[in-house]
Amino acid sequence: MPQNDLPKWTAPALEPRSSDVSSAWSPEQLARMDSDFCTRVRIAFRAGSESVKAATATYDLPARRRSP
Numbered sequence: 233m234p235q236n237d238l239p240k241w242t243a244p245a246l247e248p249r250s251s252d253v254s255s256a257w258s259p260e261q262l263a264r265m266d267s268d269f270c271t272r273v274r275i276a277f278r279a280g281s282e283s284v285k286a287a288t289a290t291y292d293l294p295a296r297r298r299s300p
Contacts, residue, residue, distance in 0.1 A: 257265070276282035 273282065273287070277284055277287075
């Protein structure tokens with residue numbers, strides 16, 4: 233698939249939707265998965281196998297889109 237044909241990423245909705253309640257994981261499990269992921273990314277940063285600059289350049293935080 234050519235690069236131009238890839239779907240554009242859109243930020244998740246800030247307000248909950250009715251479809252949000254049909255998750256296969258509990259809120260506690262989701263929080264644990266998030267924590268585990270963040271820990272592993274920090275380890276990768278410290279080990280030098282992931283670049284903070286590259287990671288922040290490829291993820292658009294909602295706070296960056298807010299106007300001052």
